Ligand code: UDP
């Protein structure tokens with residue numbers, strides 16, 4: 247069995263690729279590891295794909311997948327996870343900000359120390375302040391929501407047991423939450439390693455504030471879906487019950503008022519003329535609708551197969 251699969255998402259990183267693949271190969275060869283490098287070209291508009299093909303033609307351990315367009319880092323990682331065959335799978339950014347020198351220690355932590363996931367921590371970070379400040383905030387909130395005590399969820403350098411990556415699926419901006427998703431799936435031994443970080447040597451960053459916000463929205467929906475995907479009725483049914491019961495209680499109150507008024511002999515408005523009656527009606531209808539939504543979700547989840555959200559146009563040194 248191959249010992250290490252190194253997975254690298256690539257979006258317009260042509261200049262970095264030769265240096266990166268040489269560096270990785272040198273480190274793993276020095277330590278005598280059997281390995282593969284899987285580059286996923288995520289719709290680059292520069293010569294990244296030709297570069298990957300060229301490197302793959304020189305070294306059979308270098309493999310490549312070419313997306314038809316830019317699907318995002320999560321899709322690229324998801325694709326590579328499905329192709330990976332190494333006992334330990336290590337993800338790494340293509341821009342030379344992560345150091346391949348960390349590979350042996352990450353491998354050791356997974357295999358010898360038995361971690362399911364080891365996440366890199368860029369303790370000394372070489373990024374502009376416009377990235378590091380939102381990042382601190384993001385990490386704080388993610389720690390709080392997930393209960394996982396990592397300092398640096400977004401670090402591109404992470405290592406996994408093979409079975410972990412085979413059992414999780416990521417899309418959108420979810421690559422930031424892989425440790426969290428792993429934990430939900432029962433892979434709870436999650437570790438952290440301080441890793442060397444470097445300034446970007448070539449090209450520019452692809453992640454701005456907008457993707458940060460999308461990441462937060464993904465976290466909310468992912469947490470929500472994770473919690474209710476097997477039991478949507480628990481969510482919709484609870485809301486539906488609250489709504490329906492409010493409508494019901496208001497109606498009882500209106501009837502009580504009417505009857506009491508008649509009993510007292512005073513003149514009381516028709517129930518249907520009361521403004522509260524309108525509110526009760528809406529609450530009753532919304533309640534029923536929420537229940538129906540719950541039923542539909544239950545029916546859908548029972549035959550819900552995941553569909554791939556990317557397309558490949560080409561690949562090298564890989565079978566289908
Ligand atoms: N990346 C990708 N698809 C995208 C954006 C980025 O595959 O749509 C890759 C990119 O080529 C790099 C990694 O994801 O290998 C991290 O991107 P970047 O260095 O821009 O992020 P930063 O380090 O600035 O957070």
Ligand code: MG
Nearest residue numbers: 339341343446
């Ligand atoms: Mg980077």
